[in-house]
Amino acid sequence: MGISEPTYIGQVGSVSGSVVRVRLRDDLRSTLVMIAGESYRIGQIGGFLRVPLGYTHLYAVCTQIGADAAPGGVPEPPLNTPLDLDGASQLSGFRWMTIVLFGEAMGKRFERGVGQYPTVGDEVHLVTKDDLEVIYGWSQGKKGTISVGQIAGASGISADVSIPGLVSRHSAIVGSTGSGKSNLVAVLLEAASSGSFPNARIVVIDPHGEYASALGDRAYVFRVRPDTAASEKHLYVPYWALPFSELIELTLGGVQPNHEAAIRDLVLDMKVASAKLLPNPPPPETLTADSPVPFSIRQLWFDLDRFERLTFKTNSQLPADAYEPDDAGNAQLLQSAKFPAASAYNTAPYKNGKKRNLERQLDFMRIRLRDGRFSFLFEPGDYAVATTGEVNKDLDSLVREWIGHERPVSVFDVSELPSEVLPTIVGTMLRVVYDLLFWAQDLAMGGRQQPLLIVIDEAHRFVPEGSGSAAHRTLSTIAKEGRKYGTGLMLVTQRPSEVDSAVLSQCGSLIALRLTNASDRSKVGAAVPDDLGGLVDQLSSLRTGEGIFVGEVMPIPSRVRVRKAMHKPMGDDPKLPEAWQVVPRPEGKLYTKALSMWRRQTTSTEDEATKAEGDSDA
Structure with a gap:
């Protein structure tokens, strides 16, 4: 071992924590090196390097190459210095590399x-295939790992x-x-539900309805229709x-604070009364208006509406009058009670002097x-509440249906939910679970x-910066505390x-695929752990399906070529140019069928009523 080894490329010039500056050897005539019949490229961003320290070998990843990687005390080369590979001395100011240490090995461990840490003058070597087998040998024969593809360049x-x-x-x-x-998400879900983890529990929030096709009988899909x-x-x-x-907010559109307090008290009274009908009623003192206890919202509307319409025989307006x-x-049936119309003069019938003027909200x-778009919410099947407060099924049955079944994945297709209430509904679902x-x-x-x-697709819709929605609050709680409680x-x-x-800062692992937007790359760079922010500069040049894996999900920061999923998600790109070259132009009657599906708010082509309408127009 030493500078005579073909893997030797330079020496340590400075050390600052895990960041090491390496001065490359001056006699390098090419960045392409042949070792044992294999070709290796020196100075590849994301490439691995080895620093031998006796029986221990430190491993690092390259994050910067060239004059900018030189330590602050090294003079920069003149701007007019030619990059002439035949004059090695003229390249001395450019022969620097920044590497970041990420692990060590003793023997094969x-x-x-x-x-x-290394010191000034320690050797730096290229990593060969044998070294890669040591680095990535951490997962061989180890339980609790899944394969998502291959290491790029190895x-x-x-x-x-x-x-x-x-x-x-x-x-x-x-x-x-x-x-x-x-x-990538489909590959991860496939691998986690392949049978190696028979008791896996995964919930996928799917705003575009694309993952049901990728998982088949490995998942139950929950959707409005x-x-x-x-x-x-x-x-x-x-x-x-x-x-x-x-x-x-969802039902009344917002009310005055004093009226909201009165309605809160009314809801609490209704929940206290309904709780007594449950098989295991909770103590009344533990209940609030936020408690997940059944009550009849139709009865709430009726009582509020009745109060607005109430008239009195005398101006004293005592309940008996x-x-x-x-x-x-x-x-x-949401039918209002009708009372004698209030007089416009100061005579009976007298209108209710305490009315809240909520006619528009009601x-x-x-x-x-x-x-009908909200039937999943206000007419929830066996979870609907009678006006007297009884309910056939409680939340234990709901959560058991959601995650207590025999399949490892539950896909919640929320693509058919009204967009204006989507964060509220998703936040409520996750909070219940x-x-x-x-x-x-x-x-x-x-x-x-x-x-x-819990997998959240289109996460920027549910946890945007500065939001205060139900989804944001729930996901923030899970991000901060969920690890301790198994979520x-x-x-x-x-x-x-x-x-x-x-x-985002609570995420211990980051998988970054190609990112072309500068602000997105900047946000990712701030979230990348282990002083590896330099790798973010690769993101705009990654190939489709390639990603940089850093953090707990893969102990070694790696550039990975993700394999293709066995079944493509529906969100994949359309098949072009075949769709324009080979596929025949659709028949005109399909537009009638499409209109019917739009009005029925369904994308299913198996709807018999839609079939009948389409056939009748043929």
């Missing part, structure tokens, strides 16, 4: 982190991802449109699981309760005993610059 070496690092430490997958994010397939189920989110403020309604109305509430697993942490189905991974988070986004910095 590799460990992340370094126990000792043929035959599998890129293995640590499941504990993926689930327990949170992660983020970032990349521009078309860089391969959906394929499911197909007849056995793997699809109705998505119900009971309104009574929403926090009070979100429910009022109220008129009996001419029409009692119907809470379940009209909006009635329209929303009847809106997280809170139930949190309080069940000592039970066999709790998060600590059987961890849960992991994976953020997937094409706009990391729009994701909340506090949430």
Whole structure:
């Protein structure tokens, strides 16, 4: 071992923590080196280097090459110095490299982190295939790893991802449109649900409805209008699981603070009364208007509406002086009670002097309760509440349907949900699951005993910088506290610059695919751990399907070529140019069918009614 070895490329010039400046040897005539019949390129960004220290070998990754990598005390070469490879002395000012230490090995045993540091003059060598086998041997024969592809530039070496690092430490997958994010997520889900982890629990929030096709019978898909397939189920989110403020904003559109306080008290009274009907009623003193306890929202509307319409026989307006309604109305059918009309003069019937003037908000509430787009929320199947407060199924059944089944993945296709309430609904769904697993942490189905991974696609829609939505609050809590209670988070986004910095900073692993936007690269560079920010400069030149893996998910910072998923997500690009060259032009009658599907708010071609309409127009 020494400077006579063909792998030797230079010496340590300075050391600052894990950042090492390397002065390359002056007699290098080419950056291409042949070693044992294999070619190696010196100075590749992201390439690995080895620093031998006795029986220990330190390993580092190249983050910078050239004159800019020189230590501050080394004079820069003149601007007019020619880069003449035949004059080695003229290149002396350019022959510098910055490397970042990431691990060490003794014998065949590799460990992340370094126990000792190099000093000035220590040798620096290229990493060969044998060294790579030592570096990536950490996962061989080790339980809890999955393969997602191969290490780029090192043929035959599998890129293995640590499941504990993926689930327990949170992660983020970032990349521009078309860089391969959906394929990578599909590969990760395929590998995690392949059978090696029969008790895996993964929840996928899918805003575009693209992952159902990639997972097949490995997942149950929950959507508002499911197909007849056995793997699809109705998505119900009971309104009574929403926090009070979100429910009022969603149904009444906002009210004055004093009126909101009165409505809060009314909701609390209704929840206290309904809680007594539950099989295991909670103590009344533990309940608030935010407690996930069933109550009838139709009865709430009816009571608020009745109060606005109430008239009195005398101006004292005592309860006993109220008129009996001419029409009692119907809470379940959202029909108002009718009272004698109030006089315009100071005579009976007298209008209610304490009315809250909520007519406009109550009209909006009635329209929303009847809106078919919100039936998953206000008419949630067996989770609907009678006007008397009874409910057929409680939240335990709901969460059991969501994550307590035999399949490892639950895909929540939220593409059909109204966009204006999407963050509220997703936040409520995740809060219900997280809170139930949190309080069940000592039970066999709790998060600590059987961890849960939550995958959030289009994360910038749910945790944007400066937002205060239900999704933002829930995901912030999971990011900060979920690791301790067995709930992991994976953020997937094409706009990391729009994701909340506090949430992104909690991700112990980062998988960065091609990023072309400068602000996105800057945000990623600030989040990259281990002084590896220099690798971010590669992001704009990565090939489709390539990514830089850093952090707990893969102990060695690596450039990975991700394999193709067995079944493509629907979000893949259309097949061009075949779609314009070979596929025949669609028949005109399909536009009628498309219009019917649009009005029915379904993308399913198996809808019999849609079929009939399309056939009748043929």
